[in-house]
Amino acid sequence: xxxxxxxxxxxxxxxxxxxxxxxxxxAVIIWQPSHQTDTGVDFSEAATCNAIIEAAxxxxxxxxxxxxxxxxxxxxxxxxxxxxxxIEHTSAVIDGKISGYAYELQESNKKKPDVFIAVHNNxxxxxxxxxxxxxxxxxxxxxxxxxxxxxxxxxxxxxxLENRGVQLDSSTGRNDYICKTTxxxxxxxxxxxxxxxxxxxxxxxxxxxxxxxxxxxxxNQKKIGEAIKTELAKWLTEKNLN
Numbered sequence: 319x320x321x322x323x324x325x326x327x328x329x330x331x332x333x334x335x336x337x338x339x340x341x342x343x344x345a346v347i348i349w350q351p352s353h354q355t356d357t358g359v360d361f362s363e364a365a366t367c368n369a370i371i372e373a374a375x376x377x378x379x380x381x382x383x384x385x386x387x388x389x390x391x392x393x394x395x396x397x398x399x400x401x402x403x404x405i406e407h408t409s410a411v412i413d414g415k416i417s418g419y420a421y422e423l424q425e426s427n428k429k430k431p432d433v434f435i436a437v438h439n440n441x442x443x444x445x446x447x448x449x450x451x452x453x454x455x456x457x458x459x460x461x462x463x464x465x466x467x468x469x470x471x472x473x474x475x476x477x478x479l480e481n482r483g484v485q486l487d488s489s490t491g492r493n494d495y496i497c498k499t500t501x502x503x504x505x506x507x508x509x510x511x512x513x514x515x516x517x518x519x520x521x522x523x524x525x526x527x528x529x530x531x532x533x534x535x536x537x538n539q540k541k542i543g544e545a546i547k548t549e550l551a552k553w554l555t556e557k558n559l560n
Contacts, residue, residue, distance in 0.1 A: 344381070344382045344560055345381070345382065345432040345433055345554055345559040345560050346382050346383075346384070346429050346430060346431045346432050346433070347381050347382065347383040347384070347431065347432070347433045347434075347435070347550070348383070348384055348385075348386055348426045348429060348431040348433070348434045348435070348515060349371045349374065349375060349383060349384070349385045349386070349435055349437070350371075350385070350386050350387070350422055350426065350434065350435070350436040350437070350507060351364065351367035351368040351370070351371040351385065351387055351436075351437050352364055352367040352368075352436075352437065352438040352439065353387060353388050353389040353397060353398055353399075353400075353418050353422075354398070354399055354400065354401075354438070355389075355398045355399060356398070356399040357439065357441050357526050358439075358441060358526030358527060358530060359527075361526050361530055361533075361534075363438065363439045363526060364389050364398065365534075366439060366533045366534060366539065367437045367438060367439060367523070368387065368389075369536065369539040369540075369543075370437050370523065370539050370542050370543045370546070371385055371437055371543065372385075372543065373539055373540040373541075373542070373543025373544060373547075374543035374544070374546050374547040374550075375543075375547070376543075377543060377544045377547040377548065379551050381550075381551070381554075381560065384426075384429050384431075386422040386423075386425040386426045387422065388418030388419070388421045388422050389418075391418060391421060393415060394415055394416055394417060394418050394420070394421045395410075395412045395413070395415045395416070395417055395418070396417045396418050396419070397418040397421075398418070400417065400418065400419065401492075402419065402436075402438075402495070402505040402506050402507050402508075402520070403490060403492055403493035403494070403495050403503070403504075403505060403506070404493075404494055404495060405494050405495050407419065407506075408420065408495055408506035409495065409506060409512075419506050419507060422507075423506075423507060423512050423513055426513065426514075426515070427513070427514045430514070431514065431515040432515060432516055432517065432559060433465075433515060433516070433517045433518075433550070433554070433559075434507070434508075434513055434515035434517065434518040434519070435469075435519055435520075435521065435546070435550070436507050436508075436519070436520040436521065437520075437521050437523060437546075438520065438521065438522050438523070439522065439523055439524050439525065439526045439529070439533060440522040440523075440524065440525050440526070441525060441526045441527065442525070442527070443525045443527075443528075444525065444527065444528055445480060445482065445525055445528065446478065446479060446480060446524065446525060446528050446529045446532065447479055447480035447481070447482045447524070447525070448470045448473050448474055448479040448480070448481060448482065448521065448522065448523050448524065449470065449482045449483070449484075449485055449521070449522040450463075450466030450467060450469065450470045450483070450484040450485065450519060450520070450521055450522075451466070451484070451485050451486070451487050451505060451508070451519070451520040451521075451522065452466055452484060452485075452486065452487065452508065452518070452519055452520075453486075453487050453497070453504060453505065453508040453509060453510065453518060454486040454487060454488045454489075454497075454500060454502055454504065455497070455499065455500035455502065456508075456510055456518075457510070458516055458517060461517055461557075462517055462518060462519055463484050464553075465517055465519055465550075465553055466484045466519040466521070467483070467484050468549050468552075468553055469519065469521060469545075469546050469549050469550065470482075470483075470484070470521060471549075472545040472546065472548065472549035473521075473523065473542050473545045473546060475545070476541050476542075476544075476545045477532075477538065477541060477542065477545075479523070479524060479529075479532075487503070487504045487505040487508050487520070488500075488502040488503040488504060490503070491503075493505075495509075497509050497510075497511065498511055499511060505520055507520060508520055521546070523542060
């Protein structure tokens, strides 16, 4: 029996095609830490959430991942404060400037993301807990709920944060930002009309009051980030996204 010998140029071509396919199939991940410094007493939500995101990004496996953050960014309004639920802080143009949130979403969309994960700290709940939020009425609502549920469960498992489940972004009751598709209250960063990522979740990690010391502890920040990244990687593999 004769052995099949492929010409060198064909081997190179096949190898290049394989590498291209692997690269093409690698999901783009966007991390969005809170840029808020006006929540809690003597507390920077921006600092704690950024530390969590940095820990996640440093955790293996290395993904095609990017961070979008407007903290103290010049040329935008509300670059170190504001809420995902308020028009003035998100979609409003003030003195010709877009908001910090709008800047972050513009930067995110440039990367053509598949998955978008925002990390914030809750406040006023009096609960040492973790919550997941997803956009109500979204085409991929079921997938987003699954992803959010898995991420908060993973964090709850390695910490003493209570798992408070996944909530719809319309449920907070404090929004004046409205999704133009559903007509319901929404989170600006999760709105499909703003954010082009297919999968979008927002995590509220701890409470800036009762969880303050816990959230400011670098050991806990690293533990939370690692848990989020590890579970995300598993989810991506199961979805054949990576």
